[in-house]
Amino acid sequence: YKILAWCVCAVFLGMAGALTGNLVGFIDPRELAFAGATFGVWMVVMAILGGKGTLWGPVIGAALFHLTQELFWTYLLNWQRVALGVLIVLIVVLFPTGIMGWLRDYSANRRHMTGSPTS
Structure with missing residues (x-):
């Protein structure tokens, strides 16, 4: 295997x-x-953004991170590294479980508030 x-x-x-x-x-x-030291940091940020411990989390995190990275490099000229640093801080502070973890928690809270039975 x-x-x-x-x-x-x-x-x-x-x-x-x-x-x-x-x-x-x-x-x-x-x-x-x-590719340099930042390449390894970007891979970790992609995994954290998407959600660790999930299959699709890092894939979604990589797609979103590359999209924002390209937008920053296109529109922010010489400030793209600062914007990426701010993005990393926001990801770690606002999404500690990643997007997939946030969606899982959001759907669980929503089910709990509506009274729907959980499976």
Whole structure:
């Protein structure tokens, strides 16, 4: 099972690399493999934003984080790093359980307030 999981991951990684190479036109392994210290921080923020311990949480967190990152880089010119720092603080303070955890808690509170039976 481990080898099969590794092969499936390698297929998706190869497809992503092919798309990146086609889009960029040039691939330097040092830039992609060692993207810097902020790359690791961004991965953690994506997982926290979406919700840790869930399958779809990090996927949703990655999509939202990349969307806001692109918007910041497009419209905030030289202030994009400051805006990303503020976003990280807001995520940690306002969504400590992530979006999926917030949705789970919101639906549980809503069911509790309406008197619907829980399953």
